[in-house]
Structure formats: structure tokens, C-alpha cells
Amino acid sequence: MPGVGATPIASSDTVGQIEVGSGDGAPAxxxxxxxxxxxxxxxxxxxxxxxxxxxxxxxxxxxxFFALAAxxxxxxxxxxxxxxxxxxxxxxxxxxxxxxxxxxSGYDCSGFVSAVLHAGGYLTQPVDTTVLPNQPGILTGxxxxxxxxxxxxxxxxxxxxxxIDGQFYESGGEAGPWGGGGGVQAIAQxxxxxxxxxxxxxxxxGL
Numbered sequence: 001m002p003g004v005g006a007t008p009i010a011s012s013d014t015v016g017q018i019e020v021g022s023g024d025g026a027p028a029x030x031x032x033x034x035x036x037x038x039x040x041x042x043x044x045x046x047x048x049x050x051x052x053x054x055x056x057x058x059x060x061x062x063x064x065f066f067a068l069a070a071x072x073x074x075x076x077x078x079x080x081x082x083x084x085x086x087x088x089x090x091x092x093x094x095x096x097x098x099x100x101x102x103x104x105s106g107y108d109c110s111g112f113v114s115a116v117l118h119a120g121g122y123l124t125q126p127v128d129t130t131v132l133p134n135q136p137g138i139l140t141g142x143x144x145x146x147x148x149x150x151x152x153x154x155x156x157x158x159x160x161x162x163x164i165d166g167q168f169y170e171s172g173g174e175a176g177p178w179g180g181g182g183g184v185q186a187i188a189q190x191x192x193x194x195x196x197x198x199x200x201x202x203x204x205x206g207l
Contacts, residue, residue: 080120083116087116087184088186089184090184092106093107113148113161114126116162117138123135129151138204143203144207147201148202148203161173169187
């Protein structure tokens with residue numbers, strides 16, 4: 001089941017375009033060409049933000065579409081899923097994944113999320129929970145396809161997890177009915193009360 005702020009990716013044969021939202025209602029974001037272009041321009045990741053367009057879907061309704069000049073949204077999300085899935089089962093290791101993006105003997109929460117974001121074309125080096133919100137291409141609020149839940153305020157136990165196309169992934173964290181509490185796992189959707197412990201909600205630009 002898609003989690004908070006997530007919309008499953010629609011399949012498409014159109015290279016460089018991906019449908020945003022579903023037929024059930026208007027998507028939360030992005031909502032217009034202007035918003036899409038603003039995000040892409042602000043991220044510094046797209047060389048041609050004007051490539052974003054709104055294209056009428058078959059059936060007469062207008063469905064937002066967007067294209068990223070430096071890699072399509074579909075390919076970015078696919079790369080993140082592949083990376084996350086490939087790391088499932090890796091043990092939780094404090095500081096793991098923070099010595100570059102090569103093979104690691106294990107991952108802590110932010111090392112894992114950094115590796116996944118890097119696979120999608122974001123982050124130039126692994127980062128921890130405190131500086132993740134300030135990285136180029138990482139924007140505030142939930143995404144259409146990728147949402148990051150970050151906890152790093154003073155006095156809090158730092159942690160981060162990521163939701164990709166409705167699937168949550170986590171390394172470490174609190175064990176619950178959804179899973180978690182161990183190494184890298186694909187977990188069920190956490191409870192609202194658990195997600196509420198993450199005051200900073202982020203997403204990669206364009207996703």
C-alpha cells in the first residue's frame with residue numbers, strides 16, 4: 001500500500017515522461033508547470049527545467065507529466081529501488097556507508113539512505129541526518145514517488161528512513177509491527193505515530 005504522500009509510478013512507453021498522480025484525484029505535488037520548473041531549477045540537477053510540461057491524458061482530463069533532462073524520473077526511481085533492494089539484509093553498522101559509495105560491510109540509517117539517493121543521481125557523498133535536509137536537490141515536503149522521513153533536531157535520537165513508490169525501507173530504527181529495528185529491511189508502512197516522530201519530511205527534486 002502506498003504510504004503517506006506516495007503515488008505509485010505509472011508505466012509508460014514514452015521515454016523521458018512519467019505520469020504523476022492517479023485517476024482518483026489531483027496529486028499533492030507537483031501541481032503545475034511552474035512548480036515543476038521551479039523545483040528542477042532550484043535543485044541544480046536538471047539542465048533544462050523548461051522540459052517540464054503538462055500533457056492531457058487520454059480521456060480528456062489533464063494529467064501532469066514531467067521530464068528531467070539529466071535522467072527521467074522513472075529511471076531515477078527504478079535505480080533507487082534497485083539499490084535499496086540490493087542492500088536488504090545488510091547488517092546495521094554504526095557509521096556504515098559513510099566512507100564513500102563503494103561496497104560496505106553494513107549501513108547505518110543515513111548511510112543506507114545516502115546510498116539509495118546517490119543511486120538516483122542525488123548526493124555527491126554520504127551524509128548524516130543533520131545535514132541531509134540542506135543537500136542540493138533535497139527539498140522539503142513529501143514527494144510523489146520518494147519521501148524521506150528525517151529526525152535530527154536537538155535532543156532527538158537521530159534517524160532517517162525512506163519511502164520509494166509506496167515501499168518503506170529502513171536500517172536500524174524502532175522495531176514494530178511493520179518490521180525495523182535491525183539491518184537494512186523493506187518494511188511495511190509504519191504507524192502514523194511512528195512517522196510523527198520524524199519532524200522533517202523531504203523529497204528529491206522532481207520525485
